[in-house]
Amino acid sequence: MTEKQNSRPWLLDVDKVTVKLAGREVLADATLQVARGEFLGLIGPNGAGKTTLLRSILGIVPISGGRISVAGVSGKASIDRIGYVPQRHEFAWDYPINIHDTVLGGRTRQIGMFRSAKDADYEAVAQALEKVQLANLADRPIGELSGGQRQRVLVARALAGAPDLLLLDEPFTGLDMPSWELLLSLFEDLTNGGVSIVMSTHNLPEAMDICDRVALLRRSIRAVGTPEDLxxxxxxxxxxxxxxxxxxxxxxxxxxxxxxxxxxxxxxx
Incomplete structure (x- = not known):
């Protein structure tokens, strides 16, 4: 166990999860646990099921077997504890909206449908923008942003919901070094504060260098351990x-x- 795992309960518990898409079994009996405050890297070849596993944890992709819980609860109650940073190309950057309102969208569950944001919501957005160093650009349209700025917006949007678990899908792909270092420092601060992070990545050396533990995935979890173990x-x-x-x-x-x-x-x- 790493120092962060020692004597800490599992925050995320994926127990024998199976997922079938279009009649094909994408995940089979996938089992994975993540401790509170742990940074876990999820690696595997293309088509291994990394994004599917993240989306299953989010409740976007239904599971056909097994169980997923966060902080001991499953279903909608667990989803409310999760923040998700998708791959940049999945977001509609041509939508006419500024940075502030994009990040405010991360408070949708707290605000509720057809309700107005309150002071606590605006404060959460302000704090998230400060963390990613975009507070001074809050009014800028998202269509005018660089790749690094877009990634930081997505991270801020996820953080605005004050998650216990943060899921990252290829967060460092295509970033310049200043943006890479800023986000890595932020992720370290988050885990030190007790937030758990699961990061899917194709950059294997990167995962082995920055993560507390790494999981090898190909339809199921083939191995999980510290980089030294693996x-x-x-x-x-x-x-x-x-x-x-x-x-x-x-x-x-x-x-x-x-x-x-x-x-x-x-x-x-």
Whole structure:
């Protein structure tokens, strides 16, 4: 266990979740737990089910088996505790709205349908914009923003709802280094404050470098552990099976796996 996990209860509990889409089983008996204040990376090949798992936790994609709970509750009560940052291309950036009102949209559950925002809602938006350093641009139309600014808007929108669990779908893709560092620092502050984060990413070295634990996903969770755990020689086969690569694949080297050591260990056995 990492220091953050030690003696802490699970905030997110995904128990044997199965999802079928268009008659195809996308997830099968996926099981994953995330501690309060933990930063977990979710990695796997294209089509492995990463985004589907995130959307299942959100309740957007129905599950056909298993159970998902957040802070011990499931269903709508659990969804109210979650913030979600989708991939940037999924958002309608040509919509005529400014940054402030976009972030205010993250308070929809708290405000309620057809009701007006209250002082507490505007204060939550102001705090979220401060965290992503966009308070001075609150009136700017979202269509005029750079890629890094757009990502920060999406993060602020999720934070406005004061979530216990933050789900990130490829949050660092295409960002310049200043935006990358700003968001990483913010995510570290959030986890230190007790917010749990699950991040889906295709950047394997990045996940191994910044996450407390990493989960390998291919229809089901193949392995989960600290980056150090997953770099041990016995894990080579699991990486190969998850990503369908050979032992000499650059992918294994990119995450820091010593394939020669692994081969020597197998020979010794």
């Amino acid at each position: 770099l041990q020689p016995p894990m080579v086969t699991t990486w190969m099976e998850t990503f369908e690569v050979h032992r000499k694949s650059p992918l294994l080297k990119s995450v820091g796996i010593d394939t020669q050591m692994a081969a020597a260990e197998e020979t010794a056995q």
